[in-house]
Amino acid sequence: MxxxxxxxxxxxxxxxxxxxxxxxxxxxxLRKSEGDILNITNGKGLIFKAEIIIADVKQCTIKIISAEKEPPPPYYLHMIVAPTKMNDRYEWFLEKAMEIGVHEITPIICDHSERKVVKLERYERVLLSAMKQSLHSRFPKLNEPVTFKDFMEKKLHGSKLIAHCEDVMEKPYLQKKVHPWQAVNILIGPEGDFSKEEIDLALKYGWEQISLGDSRLRTETAAIVACHTVAMKNQEL
Structure with missing residues (x-):
């Protein structure tokens, strides 16, 4: 398909x-012509079956045959991830997160961020390609980049979890803090991790510290581990 x-x-x-x-x-x-049947999504959960009636390279026109609404996912995952120094690594995160399942993404600029400027249009193209390849019918919300301090002021729905590498007493594994069918926001820092001041500020705003395991992970790897953990937790029921 x-x-x-x-x-x-x-x-x-x-x-x-x-x-x-x-x-x-x-x-x-793709060399599609009149009479060929296409499957199309609007990125909002609808899958359409349609027939090509005008196969024009400038204005391909289709006739809708049927429309089916896919059920919404049982959870909501918002990944707040610092851009990586090498842009292709962040794009890899976007591609794999789209395949696994993510509903909102916010690039966050931190004290240790080496990349502070991002091109959202390019990120959107990566997400779109991955959405079509993985046959998802919902396009995630991609937010404008925001500084860590400004992001702390935002009101969020669901649990708020921050993954960092600092050695602290209370830092449970992510899978113990994820609850099926609920919204979750997960903060992943840049190369060099969050600064001590950022971690303290997050705790002040009610964020909970979590661990992604005993290995030290790259930013994009940590983000994918988090996406997969949340997705698997919601498939246990």
Missing amino acids: QLFFNPEITEKDTQVTFSRDESKHIVKV
Whole structure:
């Protein structure tokens, strides 16, 4: 099964035209023609089955045959992850998080961050490609980058967990703090970890310290471990 993306489709539509880029991909690259059937998502949980009626590389037009709404996930995962020095490593995190299951992502700029500028358009393209490849029907919310201090002021729904490498007495493993069917926010720091001041500030704002295991992990690896742990916890029921 191939999955295509058109964010403008709604359940009320009967006929839709793709963007120029997607039209070119469908008609010129994949060589689809009139009468071919496509599976399409709008990134909001809807899967459409449609027939190509005009196979134009600039304006590929389809006729909607059916629409099916996929059930929402039983949990909500918000990953707040510091951008990595090497951009391809952060993009790897985005790709794998999309495949595993993530619902919101916030790049956070920390005291030890070596990369403080990110290109959200590129991140969106990585997420979109991974969404189609993994046949997901929901596109995660990708937030603007924010400083650690400013992020602490935000009101969040669900549990708030911060993973860091400091040696402290009370730092349970993530799997012990994740509860099925609930929302969870997880903070992952940059290379060099969070600063002591950032950890103290997070604790002041009600964040709970957690461990991802005994190994010292790269930023992107820690983020994927967290995504997988939450996803698996919600598949236990």
